[in-house]
Amino acid sequence: MAALPFPEAVLRRRAVRRFKPDPLPPGLLEELLDLANRAPSGFNLQPWHFVVVTEPARRAALQEAALGQAQVGEAPATVIFVADPDSWRLHLEEVLAMGKVQGAVSPSYERRLRRTVPPSFALGPLGLLGLARALFLPLRRLFTPTPTLPVSRSGLRAYAVKQTMLAAQTFMLAAAASDLDTCPMEGFDEVRIKRLLGIPRRMTIPVIVPVGYAADDLPPKPPRFPLERKLHRERF
Numbered sequence: 001m002a003a004l005p006f007p008e009a010v011l012r013r014r015a016v017r018r019f020k021p022d023p024l025p026p027g028l029l030e031e032l033l034d035l036a037n038r039a040p041s042g043f044n045l046q047p048w049h050f051v052v053v054t055e056p057a058r059r060a061a062l063q064e065a066a067l068g069q070a071q072v073g074e075a076p077a078t079v080i081f082v083a084d085p086d087s088w089r090l091h092l093e094e095v096l097a098m099g100k101v102q103g104a105v106s107p108s109y110e111r112r113l114r115r116t117v118p119p120s121f122a123l124g125p126l127g128l129l130g131l132a133r134a135l136f137l138p139l140r141r142l143f144t145p146t147p148t149l150p151v152s153r154s155g156l157r158a159y160a161v162k163q164t165m166l167a168a169q170t171f172m173l174a175a176a177a178s179d180l181d182t183c184p185m186e187g188f189d190e191v192r193i194k195r196l197l198g199i200p201r202r203m204t205i206p207v208i209v210p211v212g213y214a215a216d217d218l219p220p221k222p223p224r225f226p227l228e229r230k231l232h233r234e235r236f
Contacts (some may be wrong), residue, residue, distance in 0.1 A: 075210030
């Protein structure tokens with residue numbers, strides 16, 4: 001089946017809360033996740049992991065952890081998007097090595113990343129480096145443009161979540177282009193899902209996404225505000 005053109009895929013995508021039991025074509029889910037894996041990533045740190053649940057008993061347990069919501073039990077697969085706040089520390093050397101092999105990381109860019117990434121993300125013993133950033137950055141901002149950097153574990157998690165949501169959105173649009181339906185969900189017990197699926201405690205789960213074929217009797221797609229309501233030119 002040919003993929004839909006991108007504008008059609010965007011317009012087709014919606015949050016589907018009722019699914020048919022029809023299985024996915026073999027290999028299609030992996031193709032879609034490979035596209036999700038190519039989402040934009042700050043410093044190319046790629047802080048995401050994808051946990052795919054298809055086994056019926058595990059789907060039932062996942063549905064319970066998702067507050068009993070029907071779409072998790074009905075869809076043939078659910079993808080749990082997992083964000084790792086320690087990706088800056090765990091992935092940097094490998095990212096640099098891969099980039100140098102591909103010619104995507106020059107010596108000057110490698111030096112820049114080594115000067116930028118650890119000082120921007122490391123919290124240090126007892127979080128002292130993060131505390132120093134929390135005190136220093138507002139003062140620096142008085143004199144020069146200054147980015148917002150993580151100053152705590154919650155800040156590291158927030159950064160990883162933002163990056164991982166780019167992968168989740170890429171996945172949902174790729175699914176829509178392949179005539180599949182999805183439902184991004186935030187209503188779930190994260191602690192129970194981590195325990196069920198063996199996800200490390202340090203990681204966080206921004207969204208889970210059931211994927212499959214929508215039931216036939218869906219209500220109309222919810223409307224959006226007109227662009228004029230949201231578009232601001234030059235200034236808010």
